[in-house]
Amino acid sequence: MISLSNISKTYNKGQITALKHISFSVDHGELFGLIGPDGAGKTTLFRILTTLLFADEGDATVNGFDVVHDYKQIRNCVGYMPGKFSLYQDLTVEENLNFFATIFGTTIRENYALVKDIYQQIEPFKNRMAGKLSGGMKQKLGLCCALIHKPDVLFLDEPTTGVDVVSRREFWEMLARLKKQGITIVVSTPYMDEANRCDRIALMQKGVVLSIDDPANMIKDFPQKLYAIKASNSFQLLQDVRNYSGVDSCFAFGDALHVTFRDSSDQNMMAYLYTKAYTDVSMEIITPSIEDCFIHLLKD
Amino acid sequence: MRSLFFLLEKESRQLLRNKQLIRVLIIAPIIQLILMPLAANYSVKNISIAVVDHDRSTLSQRFISKITASxxxxxxxxxxxxxEALAVLEKDRADLAIQIPANFEKNLVRENVQKIYIAINAIEGTKANLGGAYLGSIITDFNSEIRAAWPLGGVVEPIPQITIASxxxxxxxxxxxxYIVPAILVTLVTAMGMMQSAFSIVREKESGTIEQINVTPIKKHIFILGKLLxxxxxALVIFTLGLCIAWLLYHVTPVGSLLVLYxxxxxxxxxxxxxxxxxxxxxxxQQQAMSLSFFFINIFNMMSGVFNSVDSMPQWAKNIVETFPPSxxxxxxxxxxxKGSGFSDISYHLVVIVLIGLVFNTWAVLNYRKTV
Known part of the structure; x- marks a missing residue:
C-alpha cells in the first residue's frame, strides 16, 4: 500500500538531516505506527508521503502512486491530519466538515457511515466554532474532516499529543474500528505506551528507523533479562546501581529502575545492594515494554 | 468551478463573521475621505507677517492694509x-517679515523709485514660496495702482504689456x-485591496490550515481566485461609498460614464x-506581509501623482512610476x-494596468507552490 525506499531529506542546505535512507513498506489495511521522540523525523516523513514536501533522494509510493509524479492521484485518495490543528477556527464544526467534503467533490451524507461513530460525539456542538472546541473534540473533528472523502490511506501526525488520557483511549478505539473498514492507517506518536495498539511499529530516532516489527515480537526479541529494582531512596539507588560493575544499562522508570546486566552478574546484585544498607530494596524480572526496547536500541 | 463556489462561500462567511474587520474596512475609508482632502489643500492661507514700518506714512498704511486685505x-x-522682526521670525510667530524704509512715501513721490525688503522663513517650503509669490503680485498691483492715482511727472507713458488670459x-x-478627492479615493481602495489580499493567504499559512488545503485536490488558481473575489x-463597495461621499460632501460627480469608471x-x-x-x-x-505592503503603499501614495505632478520628476523616476498601477x-x-473620457481616451492606461496585472498574478501563481 505504501512503500518507501531509501528516502532521505535534509533541511537548511544539508545542515540538518531529517531523514536518513528510510525504507519500509506498509500493507493494505494495516495500522502502522511511527514511534519516536520529537525531532525523530516523523512529520517530515508524513509530509513527503502526503506530497507536501519533496525528498532529496529515494522513491516512495502511496496506493501505487508515485509521490512526485502522481501527486494529484495521491491527494484524491489520502486523508491527512497534521500535528497542528489545521481546521478553520472561525467556521463551525458542521461548516468545516461540509467544506472539506465539498472540495473533495463529495457530501457529508454520502460518506456519513464512515464518520458516523466519531461525528456523533461532536454533533451536539455542530454549531460551535471549531476554535472553541476542547483538545479532544478538535482531534475528533480533524479526523472526521480527514475521513469525509473516504480515503484509502489515512495519515495521522501525532493525533493524541496534548489530548487527555480518556480521549486518547477513545481515539485509538476509533482507529481500530476504521482499520476494520479496510482503511490503511499510518499514525505517529511520541507515546511509547500507544505502540501496542498498532499492528506494526517503526521506532525512529534522529531520522533513522531503529527497528520495524510487530510490538509483541519486538518485546519478545528483547535480548536480555530485564529487572525492576525498587527502593524508597530511589536517587541514591540509581547512583549505586550505576556504580555496580556488572550493570549494562540502568534507567529510572517511574518509581523503579529498569536494569539489564552483563553476563551473569545479576546473581550478586541483591548482595551488593544489602552491603549498601538498603532495607526495603526489591528486585524482580519484568517483561520489557516498547520503551525498554527503544532505549535498548538507542544504546546500540 | 463548483469548488470555486464552495471556496467563495467559505471565504465570505469567514469575512462576514469578522465583524470588527468589516467595520474598520468600511468606516476607515469614509473618515479618511472626509479628512484627507482638507489637509491636502494647496491654496495657502493665514500666512503670518511681521511689519517694520520706518515710514509710518499714509502710503505705507495703505500698502499694509492692501496686504492684509488680500x-x-x-x-x-x-x-x-x-x-525685532527677525526675532519674531525666529520664534516662528511670523512666516514673513516686511521692512518699509523711512521716507517710503516721500522717495516714491519724488524719485519714483522705492524698495521694500522682505525676509521669508523658508522652513515650510510651500508656504514660504507661495507667500513670497503672493506678496510679489500684491506689490505689482500696488505699483500700478499708484501709477494710475498719481500721474507722476505729468505725462503717463503707456507701458507696452502682454497680458495673459488663461x-x-x-x-x-x-x-x-x-482634483484631489478622486485620487484619494484611489489610494484608499488600493491600500485596502492590497493589504487584505496579502493577508488572506498568509493567515492560512499562520493558522496551518494551508497544510490541510494543500493535500486536497483543489487547483491552486481556483484557491487563489476564491481568495481574491x-x-x-x-473594494467595489468601498469605491461606491467613496463616490457617494465625493458627491454629497464635495459635490464631485463624474462627468464621464460610470460604466467606464467601474x-x-x-x-x-x-x-x-x-x-x-x-x-x-x-x-x-502577517507581520511580514504587513511590512511589505506598507512599503508599497507608501511609495504608491507619494509617487503616483496624488499630490504632485509626476511630470516634474526626473526621467528615471518617471520610468519607475510608469510601472505603478495606481499612477x-x-x-x-x-x-x-x-473630462468625461471614454474607453478610447484611457486605453493606453488600461493596457498598461492589464499588463502589470498579468505579471503580478502570473508571478504569484507560479510562486505559490502547494509543496512548501
Whole structure:
C-alpha cells in the first residue's frame, strides 16, 4: 500500500538531516505506527508521503502512486491530519466538515457511515466554532474532516499529543474500528505506551528507523533479562546501581529502575545492594515494554 | 468551478463573521475621505507677517492694509526695528517679515523709485514660496495702482504689456477637491485591496490550515481566485461609498460614464489584488506581509501623482512610476471624473494596468507552490 525506499531529506542546505535512507513498506489495511521522540523525523516523513514536501533522494509510493509524479492521484485518495490543528477556527464544526467534503467533490451524507461513530460525539456542538472546541473534540473533528472523502490511506501526525488520557483511549478505539473498514492507517506518536495498539511499529530516532516489527515480537526479541529494582531512596539507588560493575544499562522508570546486566552478574546484585544498607530494596524480572526496547536500541 | 463556489462561500462567511474587520474596512475609508482632502489643500492661507514700518506714512498704511486685505496674510507683529522682526521670525510667530524704509512715501513721490525688503522663513517650503509669490503680485498691483492715482511727472507713458488670459479647462474654478478627492479615493481602495489580499493567504499559512488545503485536490488558481473575489467585491463597495461621499460632501460627480469608471476599477483591482497575492506568497507571517505592503503603499501614495505632478520628476523616476498601477488609475479617474473620457481616451492606461496585472498574478501563481 505504501512503500518507501531509501528516502532521505535534509533541511537548511544539508545542515540538518531529517531523514536518513528510510525504507519500509506498509500493507493494505494495516495500522502502522511511527514511534519516536520529537525531532525523530516523523512529520517530515508524513509530509513527503502526503506530497507536501519533496525528498532529496529515494522513491516512495502511496496506493501505487508515485509521490512526485502522481501527486494529484495521491491527494484524491489520502486523508491527512497534521500535528497542528489545521481546521478553520472561525467556521463551525458542521461548516468545516461540509467544506472539506465539498472540495473533495463529495457530501457529508454520502460518506456519513464512515464518520458516523466519531461525528456523533461532536454533533451536539455542530454549531460551535471549531476554535472553541476542547483538545479532544478538535482531534475528533480533524479526523472526521480527514475521513469525509473516504480515503484509502489515512495519515495521522501525532493525533493524541496534548489530548487527555480518556480521549486518547477513545481515539485509538476509533482507529481500530476504521482499520476494520479496510482503511490503511499510518499514525505517529511520541507515546511509547500507544505502540501496542498498532499492528506494526517503526521506532525512529534522529531520522533513522531503529527497528520495524510487530510490538509483541519486538518485546519478545528483547535480548536480555530485564529487572525492576525498587527502593524508597530511589536517587541514591540509581547512583549505586550505576556504580555496580556488572550493570549494562540502568534507567529510572517511574518509581523503579529498569536494569539489564552483563553476563551473569545479576546473581550478586541483591548482595551488593544489602552491603549498601538498603532495607526495603526489591528486585524482580519484568517483561520489557516498547520503551525498554527503544532505549535498548538507542544504546546500540 | 463548483469548488470555486464552495471556496467563495467559505471565504465570505469567514469575512462576514469578522465583524470588527468589516467595520474598520468600511468606516476607515469614509473618515479618511472626509479628512484627507482638507489637509491636502494647496491654496495657502493665514500666512503670518511681521511689519517694520520706518515710514509710518499714509502710503505705507495703505500698502499694509492692501496686504492684509488680500486674505492670504494676517498681521501678527508690528515692530519698530528689523532685528525685532527677525526675532519674531525666529520664534516662528511670523512666516514673513516686511521692512518699509523711512521716507517710503516721500522717495516714491519724488524719485519714483522705492524698495521694500522682505525676509521669508523658508522652513515650510510651500508656504514660504507661495507667500513670497503672493506678496510679489500684491506689490505689482500696488505699483500700478499708484501709477494710475498719481500721474507722476505729468505725462503717463503707456507701458507696452502682454497680458495673459488663461482659462482652466475641465476645472474652471480650480476647485481643488475636484482634483484631489478622486485620487484619494484611489489610494484608499488600493491600500485596502492590497493589504487584505496579502493577508488572506498568509493567515492560512499562520493558522496551518494551508497544510490541510494543500493535500486536497483543489487547483491552486481556483484557491487563489476564491481568495481574491471577496476582496474585489469589498473594494467595489468601498469605491461606491467613496463616490457617494465625493458627491454629497464635495459635490464631485463624474462627468464621464460610470460604466467606464467601474470597468476600469475592476481591471485595476485585478492588478492591485495580484500584487497583494504576490506579497503573500513571499511572506510567512502577517507581520511580514504587513511590512511589505506598507512599503508599497507608501511609495504608491507619494509617487503616483496624488499630490504632485509626476511630470516634474526626473526621467528615471518617471520610468519607475510608469510601472505603478495606481499612477495609471489615478490618471484614468481624473480623466473620467473631470473630462468625461471614454474607453478610447484611457486605453493606453488600461493596457498598461492589464499588463502589470498579468505579471503580478502570473508571478504569484507560479510562486505559490502547494509543496512548501
Amino acid at each position: 486674505g492670504y496674510f494676517k498681521l501678527t507683529a508690528y515692530v519698530n526695528t528689523y532685528s 482659462s482652466n479647462w475641465y476645472n474652471p474654478l480650480m476647485n481643488y477637491n475636484l 471577496p476582496f474585489m467585491v469589498l 470597468a476600469s476599477l475592476i481591471i485595476y483591482l485585478f492588478a492591485v489584488l495580484g500584487l497583494g497575492l504576490l506579497i503573500s506568497t513571499y511572506s510567512a507571517t 495609471h488609475f489615478i490618471k484614468i479617474m481624473r480623466m473620467v471624473v473631470l
